[in-house]
Amino acid sequence: MDVKGRRKSTNVEDRRGMSAGKIGGGLGGVGIIIAIIFTLLNGGDAGDVLNEVTKGITQNGQTTENYEPTAEEQELAEFVSVVLADTEDVWQHVFEENGRTYKNPTLVLFTDSVSSGCGLQSAAVGPFYCPADYKLYIDLSFYKELKNRFNAPGDFAMAYVVAHEVGHHVQTLLGASQQVHALNGKVSQAEYNEAVKRLELQADYYSGVWAHYVQNKGYLEKGDFEEALTAANAIGDDTLQMEAQGYVVPESFTHGTSEQRMRWFEKGYESGTLKGGDTFSIEASKL
Numbered sequence: 411m412d413v414k415g416r417r418k419s420t421n422v423e424d425r426r427g428m429s430a431g432k433i434g435g436g437l438g439g440v441g442i443i444i445a446i447i448f449t450l451l452n453g454g455d456a457g458d459v460l461n462e463v464t465k466g467i468t469q470n471g472q473t474t475e476n477y478e479p480t481a482e483e484q485e486l487a488e489f490v491s492v493v494l495a496d497t498e499d500v501w502q503h504v505f506e507e508n509g510r511t512y513k514n515p516t517l518v519l520f521t522d523s524v525s526s527g528c529g530l531q532s533a534a535v536g537p538f539y540c541p542a543d544y545k546l547y548i549d550l551s552f553y554k555e556l557k558n559r560f561n562a563p564g565d566f567a568m569a570y571v572v573a574h575e576v577g578h579h580v581q582t583l584l585g586a587s588q589q590v591h592a593l594n595g596k597v598s599q600a601e602y603n604e605a606v607k608r609l610e611l612q613a614d615y616y617s618g619v620w621a622h623y624v625q626n627k628g629y630l631e632k633g634d635f636e637e638a639l640t641a642a643n644a645i646g647d648d649t650l651q652m653e654a655q656g657y658v659v660p661e662s663f664t665h666g667t668s669e670q671r672m673r674w675f676e677k678g679y680e681s682g683t684l685k686g687g688d689t690f691s692i693e694a695s696k697l
Contacts, residue, residue: 411493411566412629419494423518423545424487427477430523430530477521479550486550486568487519493569494546497576500623505583508684515579516545517572524549537571539578541587546575560644564637566630570617570675571641577616581609586690600661607647608689610665611674611697614642615687618678625679635679642671670697 479487494517505512518524523532527543536555537548552571557563581587590605597605621638624630643649646668651658665671677686689697 411489411569411624411634412631413489413492416492416629417495418488418491419498419514419517421494421498421514421516422487422491423516425518425520425524426479426550427521430520430525483550486553486565489565490517490519490548490550490568490572493572494576496624496629497573497620500620501576501580503623504619504684510583513544513583515539515576516543518545518547520547520549521551522549537575539575539582541578541582544579544582546572546579548572548575556641556644560641562637562641562644564633564640566634566637567641569634570621570638573617573620574613576620577613578609580616581612586612603662603664604694605690606664607666608697611670612687612689614666614671614674615678615681615689618675618680619682619684619687621675621679622682626682638675639672642675643668646671666697 498512498514502512502514518526521533523530524547525531526538526540526545526547528538528540531538531547533549533551537546537552539546548571553568556567556571578587586609590609593602593605617638621630621635625635645665647663647665648658648660648667651662666674674687674689681687
């Protein structure tokens with residue numbers, strides 16, 4: 411994917427090198443409040459405390475707490491920033507066409523673990539989106555995991571992952587995520603898994619919609635589309651379960667089979683519209 415000289419998103423929060431659950435010099439939320447009260451009681455300025463708190467939290471490619479990324483990692487950080495900028499342009503356009511207003515999400519870069527609006531998360535869970543704070547969270551080491559563990563190399567494989575997580579943000583803005591997660595505890599586990607799977611496949615469709623517009627702008631390079639399909643194929647539920655345990659349990663699927671993930675991405679790529687992404691009303695046999 412061609413990203414040279416292109417716009418980078420300003421909605422990037424770089425927490426690489428920070429300890430999860432800590433802010434600035436290690437003060438938690440309660441510690442910050444105590445520090446502010448103490449400062450005010452002694453005639454100080456609360457703003458000084460906040461300035462200290464924000465040290466180590468910077469944006470737009472600046473790392474935190476003296477963290478030194480490799481040249482490859484920093485190049486990847488800049489790459490996903492351009493991808494995020496593309497999703498902003500695409501979804502603002504698509505939402506406007508549908509009489510809606512798009513609110514940009516924030517991309518959080520982290521290492522090892524991170525505190526989010528959805529709780530403390532480890533990099534082991536992979537990239538994720540948190541609807542509670544409208545943020546995407548990515549440990550860039552996942553790029554190596556895509557390449558080495560999933561045999562899905564290439565920058566566009568990572569772009570597909572980012573676009574998929576942005577797809578969850580789109581679903582949150584449209585209300586689909588809330589409707590699905592409201593079912594938790596109200597239906598059987600198998601039924602809830604089915605609803606979550608349809609949500610994930612719709613996010614794959616939305617990532618395809620993004621790719622449709624990127625292709626129209628001439629940013630895709632030879633082999634990019636195939637890299638995305640390879641990634642979608644590698645992380646299908648059936649493929650992962652076969653690799654892990656040698657058999658599959660369809661009722662436990664929460665993301666869709668490899669074939670389904672590839673097909674819904676392709677559908678979004680071919681359509682370029684919101685309308686073709688209704689994964690909820692289609693029959694299970696045709697999903």
